[in-house]
Amino acid sequence: MSEPVIVLDKLSKRFGDVQAVRDVSLTIAAGTIFGFLGANGAGKTTTIRMLCGLTHPTGGRATISGHDVWQERQLVRAKFGYLAQRFSLYPDLTVEENFRFFGGACRVPVTQLDDRIANLLRLADLEEKRDTPAGSLSGGMR
Numbered sequence: 001m002s003e004p005v006i007v008l009d010k011l012s013k014r015f016g017d018v019q020a021v022r023d024v025s026l027t028i029a030a031g032t033i034f035g036f037l038g039a040n041g042a043g044k045t046t047t048i049r050m051l052c053g054l055t056h057p058t059g060g061r062a063t064i065s066g067h068d069v070w071q072e073r074q075l076v077r078a079k080f081g082y083l084a085q086r087f088s089l090y091p092d093l094t095v096e097e098n099f100r101f102f103g104g105a106c107r108v109p110v111t112q113l114d115d116r117i118a119n120l121l122r123l124a125d126l127e128e129k130r131d132t133p134a135g136s137l138s139g140g141m142r
Helices: 044-051 073-079 095-105 110-123
Strands: 004-015 018-029 059-064
Touching (some): 018 044, 018 059, 044 059, 095 110
């Protein structure tokens, strides 16, 4: 089995009196396809937000590639992606301009940005759409 990439150990989140996530523990190995399934309000989005370093856990611990998702959140954010349910691109910017904007927002080092964009365009099979306004892409391409 591959080394674990994501480890949650009794991860919890409380918002006042509401327990949004309670003691979630799991280990996800490299190369594994994984998804969170559950009813509305089950804590899926909150768990993902904690993994991305966007929401501070109130209990437990989570690591990605050995890095604590809260203590090392800038490093984790540079390596870990999250596509929100209602994600939106800037329709008037080109595909490449959107990558540049979000890369900057995630503090991807300028020295790495061109290579990261080229890799992402290739992975998403969007190299030919690099200069196309994002608003003209199909829903699947977005």
